[in-house]
Amino acid sequence: MELRKLTNQQLAEQLQPIFEHLHKNPEISWNEVETTAYLVDFLRQAGLEPQTFNDMTGLYVDIGKGTPTVGFRTDMDALWQKIDGTFQANHSCGHDGHMTVALGVILLLKELEPTLPGAIRILFQPAEEKAQGAKAFVEQGVVDSLQFLFGAHVRPLMELKEGTYAPALHHGAAKLFTGEIHGVEAHGARPEQGANTIEAAAALIDGLKRIWISPAESASIKMTQIQAGGTSTNIIPGNASFSIDARAQTNETMDALTAGFKKTVDAVSTLYDVSIDYNVDAHIAAAQVDDTAKSILKQAIIQVAGEENCAPEVITPGGEDFHFYTYSKPQLQTTMLGLGCGVTPGLHHPEMTFNQTYLPTGAEIITKALVLALQQTERSDTK
Known part of the structure; x- marks a missing residue:
C-alpha cells in the first residue's frame, strides 16, 4: 500500500500554519475549549465527523470503515508558567507539535481511506499535564475497541539526537x-x-x-x-x-x-x-511497552526515515499520562515514538523550542505504523 501522495514538502506547507496557530493559542488542562473548537472545525472541513464530550474538552475521530482497532493519541494542554514576569499558558512541553503531527496523520490517512482494511481512531486528549486526561478517556470507553495505541513525544537533545526517531519511550x-x-x-x-x-x-x-x-x-x-x-x-x-x-x-x-x-x-x-x-x-503510570507495537513502530521508522535514523529505545525519568491506558487496560498494546527534534533548553523550560521541520516526518512514521498495525489486526481476525 502506497503510504501517501503528499510529498514531505507539501505536508510541511500544510502543517506550518496549523502549528503556528496552536503554538500561539495555548490553553491549560481542562480549559482547552478553543483548541477543541479549532480541531473540530479542521476535521469537519476534512470531511470527518469528530466526536466531542458534553462534560469535558477533547475529542476523537475515526477514519475508515467499521470499528477502530488501532489508534494514535495526542495531548492538547499547555503549562501555566511565568513568561516575562506574567503567568500565562505556554506550550513548553511540545503538545502543539504533537497535535500538529496528529493532524498530519489525518491528512495522510484521508488519502488512504478508500483502501484502508479497517478503521483507525485519532484521540485528542486533554489534561495530560494534570495526569487526568487518560483516565477520563478510559472512563468514556474511548479505547475499549482498540488493540494497538501509539503515542509520540518530542525529546530533548540530551536523550535523542536531532533527526533520529526512537520506537519506544520508557517513562517512569x-x-x-x-x-x-x-x-x-x-x-x-x-x-x-x-x-x-x-x-x-x-x-x-x-x-x-x-x-x-x-x-x-x-x-x-x-x-x-x-x-x-x-x-x-x-x-x-x-x-x-x-x-x-x-x-x-x-x-x-x-x-x-x-x-x-x-x-x-x-x-x-x-x-x-x-x-x-x-x-x-x-x-x-510507568511505561509498559509492548514488543509487537514497538516492532511495528521500528519498522515504520526504518521505512520512512531510514535505518540510520532509527535510534535505540529511550529510558527517561519523566512521566507521561499516556501510559495510564495500558495500566488500566493491560491488553492494550502500546508504544510511543520518540521524536528527535532538538528540544532546547529542555522540556517545561519557559523558553523551550524545537525544530518543527521534523513534524511532517513524525506524521509519516505514525501513519505508516498505524497502517501496519491495522493490517496485522485484520490478519489476526481472519485466522
Whole structure:
C-alpha cells in the first residue's frame, strides 16, 4: 500500500500554519475549549465527523470503515508558567507539535481511506499535564475497541539526537501525595501537653529516607512542601500540611514506595500521637511497552526515515499520562515514538523550542505504523 501522495514538502506547507496557530493559542488542562473548537472545525472541513464530550474538552475521530482497532493519541494542554514576569499558558512541553503531527496523520490517512482494511481512531486528549486526561478517556470507553495505541513525544537533545526517531519511550512512574497532620496545640512552655505536628513532619521526612529500594531500581520519595504554625512563636503547632513527590522507573517499584510510605505514616502517627490524612492527587503510570507495537513502530521508522535514523529505545525519568491506558487496560498494546527534534533548553523550560521541520516526518512514521498495525489486526481476525 502506497503510504501517501503528499510529498514531505507539501505536508510541511500544510502543517506550518496549523502549528503556528496552536503554538500561539495555548490553553491549560481542562480549559482547552478553543483548541477543541479549532480541531473540530479542521476535521469537519476534512470531511470527518469528530466526536466531542458534553462534560469535558477533547475529542476523537475515526477514519475508515467499521470499528477502530488501532489508534494514535495526542495531548492538547499547555503549562501555566511565568513568561516575562506574567503567568500565562505556554506550550513548553511540545503538545502543539504533537497535535500538529496528529493532524498530519489525518491528512495522510484521508488519502488512504478508500483502501484502508479497517478503521483507525485519532484521540485528542486533554489534561495530560494534570495526569487526568487518560483516565477520563478510559472512563468514556474511548479505547475499549482498540488493540494497538501509539503515542509520540518530542525529546530533548540530551536523550535523542536531532533527526533520529526512537520506537519506544520508557517513562517512569510518579505519584503526588498531599496530606495533613492533626496534633494538639499547646503553650510553648508546656510541650508535654501538646502533639507537635512539626516534629511529626520531621519524623515523616526521616522515615521516607528509610524506605529501602533495591539499588538496581531507580526511585525516590521526598517531601516537597510543608506548612505549619502561625505567626506566634510560643505555640506548639497542632496542624500541618504537606506534599510528597514519589518517582520510580517501574510500576512495581512505585508499589513498593507506596507501601513504605503507608507504613511510615502509621509509625509516625503512633509514635507522635497524631493523625495523618493523605490523598493521592496524581498518579502517572510507568511505561509498559509492548514488543509487537514497538516492532511495528521500528519498522515504520526504518521505512520512512531510514535505518540510520532509527535510534535505540529511550529510558527517561519523566512521566507521561499516556501510559495510564495500558495500566488500566493491560491488553492494550502500546508504544510511543520518540521524536528527535532538538528540544532546547529542555522540556517545561519557559523558553523551550524545537525544530518543527521534523513534524511532517513524525506524521509519516505514525501513519505508516498505524497502517501496519491495522493490517496485522485484520490478519489476526481472519485466522
